[in-house]
Amino acid sequence: MFWYDEFPARLQFELDELENAGFAVVIDPERRAAGQLVLTVIYPIADAEHPLMVVFPSDYPYFAFQVFAPTLALAKHQDPVSKLLCFVAHIDSEWNMAADTVAKYLLEQLPEVLKADKGDPSVAEAREGAPVTGFLNYMTDSLVVTSDWALPPENGRGKLVIGVENDVDLNNLFRCAILEVRDMNGDVLGQSDLSIQARYPSRFHARWVRLAGPPKSTEPLRVLDEAIKIWPELLKPNFNGEPDVVGLVFADQARFEEQHDIWLFLVRRRFRASVPVKTGRRLPPGDQIQYFLARADRGSRDDLQTRVPRLKPAAEKVVSVFGLGALGSTVAWQLARAGIGRLNLIDHDFVQAGNIPRWIMGWAAAGYGKADVLARHITHNYPFVETLAIPLKVGSPMDVKSPVGDYESRMARALEGTDLIIDCTVEFTVQNFLADYAWKHGIPYLWATGTPGAWGGIVGRAIRGKTLGCWKCFRHQLFEKKIDAPVFEEGPTVQPIGCFSPTFTGSGFDMDSVALQTVRMAVATLCVGAEHGYPDFDWDVGVVNLWKDGHPIAPSWQTCPLEQHPACDAHG
Template sequence: MNVLKRGSDQDNWWQAYPGLYARELAAYEGHGASHRPLIQQDGTLILEVLWPMDSAGSIRLNVGYSPLHPFCRPSISAPELQLERHQNPFTRDLCLLTQDSAQWYPHQMVADFIAERLSQVLQVMTLRRNEQWSEAASLEEQAPDPVTPYHMHVAEEYSAVFFDGQQTVPNAPLGTAVFLLQDRLERGRSPPFQAILSKVEPLSGTWMAKPFDLPKRAGPWKNVIGRWIRLEPPFPEAPEEILAAAEKAIERQSALFPAHLKKLGSIADDDLSITAVVFQEELSYGPDNKGNGWFFLVSRRVPGSRRRQVSLVRGYRLSSDMLSRLPVASALKSKKVVLVGCGAIGSFAAVELARSGVGQLTIIDFDLVEPGNTVRWALGRSVWGLPKTTALHDFLYHNYPWTNVGRGHAKVGSAISNVDDVRKLEGNPMRWLRALIEDADIVVDTSASTECQGALAYMCRSIGKRYVLGHATEGAAGGVVARFKPGAPGCYVCLQQHWSGKTLPLPTIDSSGTIVPTGCNAPTFTGGAFDLQEVSMEVVRSTIGLLAPDVYDSGDWQLSILDLTENGRRILPRWKAETIAPHSSCSCGASQG
């Protein structure tokens, strides 16, 4: 056999490290396995290995080495082996490692790795066949092995169907399905879309299950009536073959009801037809932890032809555990936050608060998004010229539907000297602001305005609301985050007095980092988002800690001071924690004894 070899010595690891290659081959021979190369080109080496088994002769393995061997794990398939678990049913790849990359050790020979892991997998399969579940669990990763992921390599790249993880399905073999569908930007060969599986219904009778939907949807959506059918795995690999199996099952189940068959057949003839296949698969580890899995098969009429194109569309389960990666999220879903100031600090804080699952977020700012803001603002070109609150509101509305976002395009505390302008007001600004604060659980001030800070700190203390302020310093040399609890010692005025008297440290500033951009009448400071987000993230952490201290440790400090430079040079971000003691000159009450 002539094996194709191509590439420079440095491109192919077996040529760059000939000693390692020799040790790899010798390791197979040490285990009594024969080997021969199947392909050796473009950085890829695949060996065919006959691996000896104690009682069953040998197993043929295809061992594919990573182009970045020995740093990255190999791929090992057993084309003639058929396991119910720990093996891809189509590629026959063996699952000898979990997804944790730390399980692969670069110093280990692949043959030694096979000797260790293959016998363990085969032992697990024997234990599972004998229903020795606890013994099997001690040897394998306790993770589910669902059917769905093995088919996703043939799914459309840009389309998606979202469904309720607790979707109720009628006790029937088939029926109709209601989808909400929205077209996506054209990409690839098939016109992409996103859809929501709203409801599955039986063909006859009344089905009382509540339709599923996202909390909010933006843009035009349309109703599409599809079909659903129960099938049993295993399934063929090709979407066309799965749909053909579904069609046969529909015909068989509807044989006694011609009207049903006609109804489902007319759905299949639509220009775009969706057939949902529901089946049982393992959703969590264990023999009895099965639930509904879904395939979404899409059949499109080819324009100008009678032919149809069939594809598989990925389904995404939406459920209460969506935010399980962030345990504090469940404690935040009922919380209300008012954020004042949506600039370089506040825009990123707003996004992170919504991303964290805050139930209601009201954002307030008076400014517009300037092109020059791009270097340190959360959004880019598509929102230039929009009010900052509008741009953020629309982005959060589209991307974090479980957070209710309100907005106010206003400058907190601005005065008016024109009588006609006062008459145009839609009410008392003070009453509006007070109502927002009274309804909120916390106020976050990223306005970087001492006037605004003083007013909001006073109102929050008098109303009894928690207050967090955060801002960067000139030249993005440092920053400050301070948080105040109602009735706690030390207030905003105390902080200012301590700074004035130099009894609390000030953050680093770089006064040379102040500029007036061309065409602008207000100075600003230099600095990019990659530095300023240090302040934004601590603002978010402080806010979450105050909102949910039982779940997320808030820390025992009141003042956080950030330094990003020292003696004119960049340093690693350095935070100092301080306590704000009551100041003798302040009449905040906490200082009176």
């Protein structure tokens, strides 16, 4: 049943309101019969009458209608492609189904839109930019990564160096990155970060041209015509085994009342065709050319950090994560999302298919070394984060066939230049060693553990010169119950067939609560002393209970500073 059949009184109310406001209204009978209500409303502006098309969604009045003005060409608050009018900044959150009507919007909001278009300062506008590139139709899944270049306005044309990932065929899937923008003499005007360049090893060349303003059309061929009028040589495509790409740069309102260079890419792709068409005839054999627009997306370090400014100080830091299981793999991934400068990933184990319920990656990771596969994943998806995979079991002698000093060499790589050690091994001997090493060398040490059943966990840190106590002090206090231990599920561990050792039962999403707090504390520790960095916590040890009396509860944290214990021998 259509909404206007289910709520006929609402439709009549809308029509009555429009009539009372003096608007002439026509209902499209064909669309109504097909299940969509579309009204044409005549709206007078000055001495002219403009037809407005009002389109109601199928779930009206829960969701707002849309109003299109095909005869208007407003510089503000109108989609230049579809001619959709924008009456409020966030219609999905501001729509009032009980009070808002078409007549109300036309009487109250449309006059404000028209005044804003003329620059009337009395109009309250949302402080956001609306570049034309947000309204265009692009080739599905296309992407061209750009950067935060500031090209000299006097440079109107030039060359591009485009990078492509290995094994990517741009004739099938158009995804690439601009590595260099050059002028006609070949001088570099802008280039991408070295991390981006490493991600796109294959190269080819293309051209770019500056338009006087946003393109006047959304049709690829007409956009190309605009570029050809400026640079006639663009009429002839350059096919050298890759599609022909023309980068179009122009100034547009990228932010509220701010003009910035915006990129758009026009692609000509050549293919051989002899395919049936509707008439039954075939296209003549030979070259056919496909024209489309490809989406540009800025991907510089600054573009990423703008969204998380408090994390910027961490972008120069080095973190060593020991143990890449249920906790450590999630910690490493979240640190990569946070934009840590370098991650040293240390684990000797490999991923088993059975690890998937608690491990950060899925089936495709099975059989690979945890450190190696996680490092590859982070490098591929977070190119500004340097990763170093170190297959190593801390404290275990290397195989006799290994070179003498290999263990020491790997440990040195794991700890070289590190600003923070994160211990997710949940192994007492490893914790004891790493905690001592960190304390002696003045490196912040952070540990995270979970309990059987994933019912609880502990996150703590020890920093010589900052925390009064160390990890050994924590152990004393835990043993003496001055710090409450988290709850745990009683019962034996399980050893799935094929697994080399028993393991605890428990869900990955329960353990994520511990992992996420570990990352929050890690970032806070790394940002200590940095202006505008992520604020620090006023505690050093947190114990979380996720279950109570055999039932899950909201995470319940108990926190405290890490005090020195009188029996600890690390404070002589």
